[in-house]
Amino acid sequence: MALWCPDWPATAAARGLDLVGTEPIAVLAAGKVVACSRSARRSGVRRGMRKRQAQAACPELTVTQDDPHRDGRFFESVVTAATAVIPMTEVLRPGLLVAAADRAARYFGGETGLAEAVAEAVEAIGVTAQVGVADQLFTAVLAARAGRIVSPGGDAAFLADRPVADLVIEPSLTVAGRDDLVNLLWRLGLRTLGRFAELDVADVASRFSADAVLAHRMASAEPGRRPARAPIPADLEVIHHCDPPVDRIDAAAFLGRRLAEDLHRRLSAAALACTRLTVHVVTEQGQWHSRTWRAAEPLTPDATADRVRWQLEGWLTAQDRPDSPLVRLILEPVELVDPGALQYVLTGAGLPPDSGAGGLGDRARRSLVRVQGLLGGEAVRVPVPSGGRGPAERVCLVTYGDEAALERPVDASWPDALARPLPALLSTGQAELLDAAGEPVAVTGRGAFSAEPVEVRMGRQQRRIHWWAGPWPFGIDDEPGARGGFSARAGAVMARAQVLLEPSPESGQSRALLLCYRGAAWSVEGVYE
Known part of the structure; x- marks a missing residue:
């Protein structure tokens, strides 16, 4: 139900x-x-x-x-x-x-x-x-949205005509990446849960992600998550005796966060993850309150702390609140899974954007903290978006765990900034632009090519140009007479240009380069994919 x-x-x-x-x-x-x-x-x-x-x-x-x-x-x-x-x-x-x-x-x-x-x-x-x-949890949730009671054995018939988008309609039953799966199924013409359920499970497992197998079981009216097989060690349960007793919401929230961290340290040490958690409290007069929370994905420390806080706030502010202050708080994991079999995504798990965590998932954060312990705090740096004109300037490395104090704000105005799409690969290699006579091509004081570029020389390699765009002057008016990144002196000009090279005779593939002209010399600033 x-x-x-x-x-x-x-x-x-x-x-x-x-x-x-x-x-x-x-x-x-x-x-x-x-x-x-x-x-x-x-x-x-x-x-x-x-x-x-x-x-x-x-x-x-x-x-x-x-x-x-x-x-x-x-x-x-x-x-x-x-x-x-x-x-x-x-x-x-x-x-x-x-x-x-x-x-x-x-x-x-x-x-x-x-x-x-x-x-x-x-x-x-x-x-x-x-x-x-309904018979299954996923079907019962959809039936509740429709106000329906599905007869025993009728889950598959109830789901057959429902849209495949129902796989992501309920956030608590959806894991990261499920949206991409639904979009792919829609483009393949599988518009209903019944059409998706008709696929052979072996084909689903070989063609799609591991979560697709779980989604296929849900669409087929089979149990979406098998019962936990991992035994629950006795030392995982977190028991805290409150001294003094807790009767304020702020104290309960602080205590819940601390116990959530303690629980996840024990789970990590046992190489386990929790998907169902029961919160128990005992009052001074012996009253016992319990509530179980279920999650589609393993609970993170932040997610656990939020659920504990919601539960304690609900108890302490309800009309039939506990008869006396809380003297004991228990966090009991009731369903455990092996974290090695789970898919972790490198997405921010509720972290603030200025935390310097680089949008990393829980497992990646734990790994970085361990590396910091081995090599020192400054040895681990993560990329965060930054402001700037060029592609290299738009990424800044900050020490993991520190607040990202950016020298170049992202939301500031950046005239002459390179338009998207940006190159996928950054480079610092030197290059030369040559015209049809084999003479070097420069950028004039008016911000134009001195001659039409025909070839690019990079070290010992020399490739012909199939297409080019630019140049686009950029920079700061720090030269006498400079305006908009170029001045009367050609050597003071700074500009960027894009070139598409002819296909390579060996591989038959062409490459697109972002070239930067600075100090009267060209360099390869980026490579497009």
Whole structure:
């Protein structure tokens, strides 16, 4: 069984602002609408709109910024209401929870009775929710979005006509790179989940990525993730005795982050990763509270800390909050996988853009920290975007872990900057441009070629030019009489040009070069692929 709260970020924001459920509200992130209430949609507000567009469509619209912590804190009341009907729920994300429905359905006289009981319990606290029931988790989540109860054995028929884009419709069940898979399937003509499920699993495994096999199982109404086989060592559970007892949100959040780091140190030492985590708290008077969180990919330290914080904030701010301060906090990993079998991507895992981490994933960051311990902090440097005119200037190396204090801001104005696309390979090799008579070609004081270039000489190699563009002067007015990067003195001219070489007789391939003229000499600044 899956319980889905539509537009949960907007619902949580309205509850935080004490707004009536019928008032229009929109949640913004990066200046665009990411969630809005039903009344706002009726007025024409849509996800992806900019703030001014949304306010123009609905002048009475209340606008607030996206806050994941607020979403997690207010979702605890929904989880509590659902847990009162069916125990042992698992939270996939704020706004979506799942639970095993077989035994509960028998108690309520069927799956319809169970769905009605859970929906009524949640609506009793003023939250609109939809419930779906199916054999598999992925199907149940899609059924909840449609408000459907899929009959036993009917998952494949329910999924057959649904669009293949449903593989990425739910973030908590989507891993990195799934968007590329969906786009590829669409271009191949596999527009529905049923068409994708018709493919042989061996063909999927040999043609696509490892995640495609998981997506194929989901589209085929098979279990999307097999039960964990790795035994859970007893020493992985993190138990913290709070002294003094914790009753404030800020103290609980700080404690949760510290325990999350402790848990992941233990997981790393055991060469394991956690995909399901249960958070337990015990109060002074012996009251016990537990909640399980499930993730599509292994939890990172930051993701674990966020879930612990959301859970503790939800408990400490709920109406039926714990009867006394918290004296014990337990993080229990309940599903483990081998991290060696997982695909890690080199994408930022919630890091701020100025962290100097270069957008690296969790596994890569741990490796860099280990290298720093062996070679010293200054020995590890990572690239970050920088401002500048040339391709080499637009990348700056900073010490890993340090704040990227850039001398050349990216968002500054850079006149005469090289237009995209930029060369894929940077180079510093010397070169000569020659005309038809074999004489060197320079750049005049007016910023033009002294003669039409015909050949390029690079060391002992000499290649004919098939096509050329430029030159484009650049630089700073630091010469007497200079203007726009060139002056009356030809030696003070700085310019760039692009040349496409004739195909090589050996390989039959041509190359495109970016040439830089500086100090009355040419050099190869970059190679295009």
